[in-house]
Amino acid sequence: MLIDRNTRLVVQGITGRDGSFHAAQMAAYGTQIVAGVTPGKGGTKFENTVPIFDSVHDAVDATGANTSVIYVRAPFAADAICEAADAGVRLVVCITEGVPVRDMLRVVPFLKERSTRLVGPNCPGMIAPNARVKVGILPASIVKPGSVGVVSRSGTLTYEVVYQLTRAGMGQSTCLGIGGDPVIGTNFIDALRLFQADEETEAVVLIGEIGGSDEEEAAAFITEKVTKPVVAFIAGQTAPPGKRMGHAGAIVTGGSGTAADKMAAFAAAGIPVAKIPSEITGLVAAAAPALKRG
């Protein structure tokens, strides 16, 4: 789903501190990194192997890159996303945190015109343990090949849940972080549609948080369109209203976007909701009794 052995990755911002560190991590896991982009550094190489280009267009022309991951600083992230889309990259994953909302509002229609899927920004990206491919920053040490799909608005909370699944013997098909910002490229419904169609996935864990109504819409979508078992968890049950809880999108405004509302929406749709993270594996086991464990 989204990434596999045919993923040919271009890393935008490959010479930066985060970009270079994670490019090495992704390559070590098995991801095919075919190019890097840093304007002004074209013609050089990353770790003596990966060619660096001045533009994504050059990188795509020369290497056939079909997926991009972005580690550039926030003021330049929206431009980097649009550049990748314009160069014909079909999947763009933006790790960068702190992208202004106004920039993202202009990116969204630009991507629609070019049929490019964006994941993020402000997300940890994704990892597919069965194919041994990762695009982003999720630590490979905590995953295990298997058939549970994980989708989340958070980073480290995803790691915590994935780690608990792995310890319970429940491997993962794809772990996908969609990002903690108010305007993101791929939302819960998009992710659920992908997991529903994905042959590797037998059950889905959805990790939401306060702010917006993406979880409520996901609950309605599951009722209508998802036949695979889904287990949900919502962070921020004790968050005070009007305060931004770290993530730009994690804020309860005017009484809407509360954890209680989201949990109630899932419960009303018959979707099991874990009250605490350590209940998740038990609920997955109950909801998907045929799940292969190892």
Add this chain to the structure above:
Amino acid sequence: MKVHEYQAKELFARYGIPVPPGTVVATAAEAEAAAARVGKPVVVKAQVLVGGRGKAGGVKIAKTPAEAREKAAAILGMDIKGETVKKVLVTEAVDIAREIYVAVVMDRRAQKPLVMASAEGGVEIEVTAKENPSAIQRVWIDPLYGMHPFQSRQLATALAGDAELAKPMADIIQKLYRLYDEVDASLAEINPLVVTPDRRVLALDAKLNFDDNALERHPDFETLRDLDAEDPGEVRARAEGLSFVRLSGNVGCVVNGAGLAMATMDLVKFYGGQPANFLDIGGSSRPEKVIAALSIILQDTSVKSILFNIFGGITRCDDVARGLVTAFDQMNLKLPVVVRLTGTNEDEAREILRAVPAIHPAETMDEAVKKAIALAA
């Protein structure tokens, strides 16, 4: 970031949105002088960032300068939802024929700015949404085109009722959207926008919130920030690159990542404890960040135990452990500290923490939370 009404009105005026003349003052004597300059009845309005000041008695009419002094004296120093009133806006009292609501917000679902308007101004929009939802007009804006003039005309016509009033109203709505877009606002609200008996249209109140992620390209807005109205811990945390929100409990929490930080405080509550704060030390946790986090938490004397919940990814557990060791050396830390470190370099971290026998180690998040609650009791 939120700004005060008087600051929002200055920006409104810069964009050509009519506002009644006013002066912001910090003393009762200045309020009297300001009212004398107006020469008419005035309204004395508490300048606070929290909502609901009217109900709290923070907005009063004064017919004479002496009365303005009296009202200002009563309002200044008043506590409104935990915020002390340091300034009041003295502004001309305007006769009102009609009150209207207009706001630009970001619609997360549509991924577009949304202009909302209602002929029932002076009421909170949430109340209108609940009690009379059909009264709210909505127009979504294509961010690439901006607000089309026909869109502001449509709204204004629906609100104004007659063509003569619709024109200035459409003009104000158009300017409000331009302001919202150009200053990277997350909310631009006029409630109420009033029509006077002599048919002038004026923004009687103004609310502006800015997108924190965009502040880098508006460096001049930093001067609008009211540090007095913010929690000192939150101010300090921002300077240190941490994300912090004070709560009222006694278990101090230090976590990496916003989602895990929220889940940690939820878990404290779940097991019968009370979290003292939300604190995300962020991705790359240099030891100095750990020390900064601890000193912010220790300013709160109600904190009785400290809980570290770190899931190493980009964050390296050994960095956090080193920060903890340094903190114990430098800070004369007397409170019990429970530490749970999992992920990148956790073995190295465990080795480092052996040097500090006062630390209570925990294997899982649940175990760490239960220990921290027990130690806070």
